[in-house]
Amino acid sequence: MKRLSIAAVLLFASFSIAQTDHPIVLHAARLLDVKSGKLIKPGEVLVEGDRIAEVGTSVARPKGVEVIDLGDRTLVPGLIDAHIHLFLHPGAEDLQTVQESVPQRTITATVAAREDLMAGFTAERDMGSEGAGSADSAVRNAIDSGQVPGPRLRVSGNAISILSGHEDALGYNPAQKVIPNSDQANSADELVAVERAQFKEGADFIKIYQTGHDEVVNGRFTSPFQYTEPQLEAAVKEAARVGRKVAVHATAEPGELYAAQAGVASIDHANVLGDETIRLMKEKQIFAVPTFTIFEYFAGHAASPAAEKRERDMLAIKLADFKRQVAAGVPFAVGSDVGPFPHGTQAREYTLMVKNGMTPAAVLQAGLINGAKLLGWEGQIGSLEKGYFADIVAVPGDPLSDISVLEHVAFVMKAGVVYKK
Numbered sequence: 126m127k128r129l130s131i132a133a134v135l136l137f138a139s140f141s142i143a144q145t146d147h148p149i150v151l152h153a154a155r156l157l158d159v160k161s162g163k164l165i166k167p168g169e170v171l172v173e174g175d176r177i178a179e180v181g182t183s184v185a186r187p188k189g190v191e192v193i194d195l196g197d198r199t200l201v202p203g204l205i206d207a208h209i210h211l212f213l214h215p216g217a218e219d220l221q222t223v224q225e226s227v228p229q230r231t232i233t234a235t236v237a238a239r240e241d242l243m244a245g246f247t248a249e250r251d252m253g254s255e256g257a258g259s260a261d262s263a264v265r266n267a268i269d270s271g272q273v274p275g276p277r278l279r280v281s282g283n284a285i286s287i288l289s290g291h292e293d294a295l296g297y298n299p300a301q302k303v304i305p306n307s308d309q310a311n312s313a314d315e316l317v318a319v320e321r322a323q324f325k326e327g328a329d330f331i332k333i334y335q336t337g338h339d340e341v342v343n344g345r346f347t348s349p350f351q352y353t354e355p356q357l358e359a360a361v362k363e364a365a366r367v368g369r370k371v372a373v374h375a376t377a378e379p380g381e382l383y384a385a386q387a388g389v390a391s392i393d394h395a396n397v398l399g400d401e402t403i404r405l406m407k408e409k410q411i412f413a414v415p416t417f418t419i420f421e422y423f424a425g426h427a428a429s430p431a432a433e434k435r436e437r438d439m440l441a442i443k444l445a446d447f448k449r450q451v452a453a454g455v456p457f458a459v460g461s462d463v464g465p466f467p468h469g470t471q472a473r474e475y476t477l478m479v480k481n482g483m484t485p486a487a488v489l490q491a492g493l494i495n496g497a498k499l500l501g502w503e504g505q506i507g508s509l510e511k512g513y514f515a516d517i518v519a520v521p522g523d524p525l526s527d528i529s530v531l532e533h534v535a536f537v538m539k540a541g542v543v544y545k546k
């Protein structure tokens with residue numbers, strides 16, 4: 126009996142992720158104050174338990190403190206990715222979701238979560254498990270309970286789509302009855318029923334495919350809408366009833382307009398946005414999540430010259446419209462769509478949003494301040510302030526003059542626990 130309990134303790138000790146029992150001071154040459162978009166030199170953070178106790182150029186050193194000197198680096202809030210897929214890895218998406226079992230995919234997702242955390246991402250929104258259903262809730266719960274390392278997560282289960290719509294296993298022999306990666310709903314009532322089932326299984330929010338079958342026709346970007354405004358409104362109301370949000374994959378009009386009218390939380394991809402959609406997004410603080418990295422990756426990894434031309438044509442239209450969106454004051458969050466390209470490389474999205482026309486400070490505020498709001502952790506993450514979770518990373522150099530330093534995170538702390546040093 127005695128031996129068994131010791132073994133149990135050892136097992137727990139080796140597999141659980143625990144906080145240190147002493148305060149920690151992080152010291153570095155610089156610290157990013159995200160809200161003002163300015164640097165504090167030098168930068169120090171006092172961490173007690175899972176929270177930040179003090180921030181400044183010289184913080185208190187309580188009894189028993191451990192000081193970690195990070196040298197010529199900048200302390201930055203833990204990075205946020207508002208659009209990820211833990212359950213996808215590079216390679217043909219259709220084949221992996223059809224050929225790999227959900228248990229296999231869950232192991233892959235757990236490894237991906239660790240890779241994202243080690244790259245500095247301490248909070249993420251998983252935009253659809255792509256046929257793995259509520260297995261994403263299991264990964265979230267394992268992270269939250271300290272069984273495995275990973276970012277804090279918001280998960281949606283499968284995305285919701287219409288019959289014959291986006292991700293409905295199109296292109297297979299119909300006699301094979303291939304199950305779609307999405308959960309299907311064809312009316313407002315069906316949307317509400319699917320949402321309730323997903324909430325029962327652990328979803329934090331709802332993801333809806335609002336457009337599908339993207340094409341460039343005569344130089345114009347098109348993609349048919351999947352739900353009407355009243356249908357989406359019913360979905361948003363049902364989510365709001367239990368304090369949750371709806372996010373849409375939407376690439377073109379009029380689908381995006383219907384989503385904005387219905388009051389979704391974010392419009393992801395947002396390749397081209399109409400004027401009225403932009404007006405509503407500003408009024409209701411609906412975030413656009415451009416996901417440039419996935420477009421860049423697909424253009425660089427196309428299967429044929431014709432496919433590459435299609436990707437590059439779409440990207441050119443998207444880029445031109447993004448400049449228009451920035452000038453019009455659209456509220457943005459930062460999401461990469463990582464999964465189809467390798468996990469742990471998605472800080473590239475921050476770099477691309479600067480390359481495509483935003484200032485580094487504006488991109489950091491979109492990623493961290495707006496990201497925290499979108500994920501439902503406003504006032505808890507996304508800034509280095511007293512009372513916030515101690516989600517802190519260190520990067521070489523100055524992210525305000527070269528945002529790409531975020532792609533080289535040297536130190537990672539989440540909730541006061543050091544994961545990378």
Ligand SMILES: [Zn+2]
Binds near residue numbers: 208210462
């Ligand atoms: Zn996605």
